[in-house]
Amino acid sequence: MALNLLKLSVGPETVEDLEGFIAQRMLLSGADVTWHQTRMVPKRRDELLDGGSIYWVIKGQICARQVLLDIVPFTDESGIGRCRLILDPVLVRTERHPKRPFQGWRYLKPDEAPADFAGASEDDGLPREMRDELSDLGLF
Template sequence: MALNLIKLCVGAESVEDLEDWIALRLEEKRRAGVVVEHFHTTRMVPKRADELLDGGSLYWVIKGGVQCRQRLVDIRPFTDAEGIGRCHLVFDPTVVRTQWQPRRPFQGWRYLVPADTPTDLGGADAGEELPLNLRRELSELGLL
C-alpha cells in the first residue's frame, strides 16, 4: 500500500485558492516556454521515495484541517545555486478533495500512513455539497 505525505498549505485560504494558484503557475510556465509541471520545493528529501511514488499523494492542510490531496508523480533531489541540497516534489496538478480531518500546525512535511489518511470526497458523497464549516462540524461530531 502507498505511503503519503502531509504538509501545511501556507498562504492558501481554501481549496479553491490552491487550485487557482496552481492554474496561475502552470499558465505562467506555458507562457515562459518551460516545462509545464507542478512541483513544490523542499529542503528534505524523503528517504522512502519508492513507497511514496507507488501511488502516494501529498495531503494538504488548509486552515487547520486536511482538505485535499495531490498525487505524487516524481521526487527529484537537486543542489541549488547556493550549494544547498533540495528536492522537488512533483505532483499531478489535479486537486482531489478529501474529508476534512483536523490537524495542528507543524513544520515541513511528515509521512502519512494509509490508515491515517482521510477518504476522498466522491461525486456520490452527499457531504461534498455542504459548506466547509458545516462539513467540519459534522465531521467533528462523527456524523460524516
C-alpha cells in the same frame, strides 16, 4: 501500500485558493504538472511513488491531496540541496481531518490518511462554506 506525505499549505486559506495557485503555476510554467519545492528529500522515495499522495493541511484540517508523480533532488544556485515534489495537478478533496501545526512535511501512513470526499458535490447548489461545515459535523 503506498506511503503519503503530509504538508501544511502556506498561503492558500481554502481549497479553492490552492486550486487557483496550481492553475496559475501551470499557466506560467507551461507544464502539464505542478510541483512543491522543499528542503528535505524524502528517504522513502519508492514507497511514496508507489501510488502515494501529498495531503494538504489548510487552516488546521487535512482537506485535499495530490498524487505524487516524482521526487527530484537538486542543488539550487546558492549550493543548498533541495527537492522538488512533482505533483498531478488534479486536487482531490478529502474528508476533513483536524491536524495540529508542524514544520516541514511528515510521512502519512495509508491507514491514517483521510478518505476522498464522497459527500455532496459541487453542483448540489450548496455554498462551499455550508458544505464544509456540514462535512465537519459528520452530516456528509
